[in-house]
Amino acid sequence: MAGKDDKKVEITSSTICEQGNVSLQCPKLNENETNYTIWAVLMETILKAYGLWDTIDDKEEADERITNTTKAMILQTLPKDVLMQVAQYTSAKEVWESIKIRYLGADMVQKARLLTLRSELETLKMKKNESISDFSGKLSVEIKLDNQNGNDIN
Numbered sequence: 001m002a003g004k005d006d007k008k009v010e011i012t013s014s015t016i017c018e019q020g021n022v023s024l025q026c027p028k029l030n031e032n033e034t035n036y037t038i039w040a041v042l043m044e045t046i047l048k049a050y051g052l053w054d055t056i057d058d059k060e061e062a063d064e065r066i067t068n069t070t071k072a073m074i075l076q077t078l079p080k081d082v083l084m085q086v087a088q089y090t091s092a093k094e095v096w097e098s099i100k101i102r103y104l105g106a107d108m109v110q111k112a113r114l115l116t117l118r119s120e121l122e123t124l125k126m127k128k129n130e131s132i133s134d135f136s137g138k139l140s141v142e143i144k145l146d147n148q149n150g151n152d153i154n
Contacts, residue, residue, distance in 0.1 A: 024049060029099070031079040034110075036103035043074065055092045067092050074099070117145050
């Protein structure tokens with residue numbers, strides 16, 4: 001839980017929350033929806049470190065000050081368009097669930113696309129009239145797309 005001696009230091013792309021001798025950097029959620037899973041894991045860990053995760057995880061209503069602190073920590077990590085969409089929610093749990101629903105849908109689409117790309121890569125064959133240069137170009141494009149989606153084929 002955040003105490004009276006805790007400090008917040010604003011830096012260019014994220015916020016560092018200092019608690020005693022430990023500084024925890026809150027990650028920024030990308031606008032292009034590519035880092036939700038990593039963001040969620042890091043935010044959950046940081047909120048647990050500050051004793052704030054219970055406001056999201058518990059079924060019971062949490063103390064208003066703690067809920068507001070948790071909500072503020074989450075909101076400061078969001079892109080402006082997402083922030084404006086979730087600002088209407090009063091509890092940190094509602095904010096968290098709204099973000100989760102928004103990004104997990106995008107994550108599922110990304111995983112489906114990745115499966116399609118992998119399938120295309122596995123079935124990719126050189127045609128009889130195709131040059132080695134053309135084939136290697138197609139192969140490079142497939143590998144690059146796969147790597148951009150977080151898989152290392154090398």
